Amino acid sequence: MVLEDVKVKILEIKEVAEFTKSFVIGKPEGFEYKAGDHGYIEITPDSGKPFSFVSSPHEDVIEFATIIRDESEWKQELNKKQIGDELILSGPYGKFGYEDEEKDIGFVAGGIGITPFISILRYLSEKQIDTKVTLFYSARTLKACPFKDELDSLAEKNKNIKIVYTITDDGTYEGNKVRIDRDFIEKNSENVKDKVWYVAGPPKMVVAINSILKELGVSKIKLDSFGGY
Numbered sequence: 001m002v003l004e005d006v007k008v009k010i011l012e013i014k015e016v017a018e019f020t021k022s023f024v025i026g027k028p029e030g031f032e033y034k035a036g037d038h039g040y041i042e043i044t045p046d047s048g049k050p051f052s053f054v055s056s057p058h059e060d061v062i063e064f065a066t067i068i069r070d071e072s073e074w075k076q077e078l079n080k081k082q083i084g085d086e087l088i089l090s091g092p093y094g095k096f097g098y099e100d101e102e103k104d105i106g107f108v109a110g111g112i113g114i115t116p117f118i119s120i121l122r123y124l125s126e127k128q129i130d131t132k133v134t135l136f137y138s139a140r141t142l143k144a145c146p147f148k149d150e151l152d153s154l155a156e157k158n159k160n161i162k163i164v165y166t167i168t169d170d171g172t173y174e175g176n177k178v179r180i181d182r183d184f185i186e187k188n189s190e191n192v193k194d195k196v197w198y199v200a201g202p203p204k205m206v207v208a209i210n211s212i213l214k215e216l217g218v219s220k221i222k223l224d225s226f227g228g229y
Contacts, residue, residue, distance in 0.1 A: 001030065001032070002090070002091060002092065002093070003028055003030065003031055003089070003090065003091065004090045005042070005045070005088055005089075005090055006028045006031075006088065006089050006090070007086050007087075007088055007089075008025040008026045008027075008028065008062070008086065008087055008088070008089045009025065009026050009084060009085070009086055010023055010024070010025055010081055010082070010083050010084065010085050010086070010087065011024045011025060011026060011061060011083065012024035012083065013081075013082070013083060016065055016146045016147055017143060017144055017145055017146040017147075017148075018141070018143040018144045019067055019068050019069075019144070020065060020066070020067050020068070020112065020144070020146050021065065021066065021068055021079070022054060022063055022064070022065040022146075023063065023064055023065070023066075023078075023081075023087075024055075024061050024062070024063045025061065025062050025063075025064075025087060025089065026061065026062070027059070027060055027061050027062045028089065031062070031089075031091075031092070032057065032092070033053060033057055033091065033092030033097070034057060034092070034094075034097025034098060034099075035053075035056060035057055035097060035098045035116075035119040035120040035122070035123035035124075036052070036053075036094065036096040036097040036098050036116040036117075036119055036120050036198070036222075037052070037053060037091070037092040037093065037094040037096065037097045037116075037119075038050050038051055038052040038053060038091065038092065038093055038094045038096070038116070038224075039051060039053065039062070039064075039089055039090060039091025039092055039093065040089070040090040040091060040093070041064065041078075041087050041088070041089060042087065042088035042089075042090070043074070043077050043078060043081070043087065043088075044088075045088065047074065048088070048090060049074060050093070051064040051065075051066060051115075052064065052094075052096070052115040052116040052119070052200070052224065053092075053115070053116070053119050054115050054118045054119055054147075055119060055122070056119055056122035056123040056126055057119075057123060058123070058126055058127075059122075062089070064115065065112065065115050065146060065147075066078070066112065067111070067112050094224075095222065096116055096198065096200070096222050096223075096224045098120045098123065098124075100129065102131060102196045103130070103131050103132065104131070104132045104191060104194060104195050104196070105131060105132070105133055105134075105195055105196045105197070105198065106133075106134045106135075106136070106185075106189060106192070106195040106196070106197045106198070107120075107133065107134070107135040107136065107137075107197075107198050107199075107200075108135075108136045108138075108180060108185075108197070108198070108199045108200075108201070108205075108209045109135065109136070109137045109138070109200055109201055110138050110139075110180075110200070110201025110202050110205040110206075110226075111138070111139055111140070111144065111146075111201055111202065111226070112146060112201075112226055113200035113201030113202070113205075113206075113224070113226050114137060114146055114147060114151075114200075115146070115147075115200075116198070116200055116224060117135060117198070117200065118147050118150065118151070120198075121133065121135075121151070121154050121161065122154075124158070124160075124161075125154055125157065125158055130160060131160060132160045132162075133160060133161045133162065134162045134164070134188070134189045134190075134195070135151070135161070135162065135163045135164065136164050136166070136180050136184070136185065136188070136189075137151070137163060137164070137165050137166070138165075138166045138167075138168060138179065138180050138201070138205075139165075139167055139168070140167070140168055140169045140170070141167060141169055141170040141173075142167055142170055142172070142173055143170075145165075145167070148165075151163055164176070164188045164189075166178055166179070166180060166184070180205075180209065181212065182212045182215065182216065185212065185213075185216070186216070192213075192216050192217075192218065193216055193217035193218050193219075195218070195220075196220040196221075196222070197213050197218055197220065197221045197222070198221075198222045198224070199213070199221065199222070199223050199224070200223075200224040200225075200226060201225075201226055202225070202226060202227075203225040203226075203227060206223050206224070206225045210223055
């Protein structure tokens with residue numbers, strides 16, 4: 001069931017990466033969603049913007065995260081909000097939600113596009129579901145890599161989670177620095193065409209990865225483009 005225009009209070013605000021904040025808000029009674037879904041957040045009526053949930057469906061709060069952009073008046077207004085202030089929530093929405101019958105999945109995340117995958121990985125870990133996950137995560141720098149510590153912790157505790165980072169513009173990083181392409185996916189993932197693939201990030205990246213996966217014979221692909229506001 002979709003709830004519309006529900007007032008919720010901000011319970012916590014955290015910096016999760018450079019220029020990136022997480023907002024924890026109250027969870028309305030009866031608000032049920034799948035891991036990977038999103039909602040609309042309004043600062044004032046009729047100003048809604050979509051945000052994927054970071055929180056697992058079983059948490060008693062809702063969490064979302066966003067890059068605070070100087071060029072976005074909407075984001076600057078959100079950045080002024082403090083604990084105890086109200087936002088307006090509608091949702092849940094989306095066709096990006098995880099289904100329990102999916103037992104071998106691949107994720108490709110770019111930047112803040114990691115948010116729905118945090119929700120799914122939290123859910124899988126909480127429920128101790130034995131789904132195999134290969135996550136490709138590309139960010140510009142380590143400082144611009146939201147939730148990295150949590151991701152590393154989840155992977156350390158769950159042998160079914162494999163994370164492949166590539167940090168494209170950070171001279172201090174000693175790991176992968178390439179953009180995600182066909183060779184990179186084939187090199188770092190088994191059974192590519194048999195997985196259910198989820199792709200989330202900047203629109204151009206989503207289009208490019210979708211084309212690559214189709215070239216590799218993948219038939220089950222879910223897409224979620226993240227634009228700025």
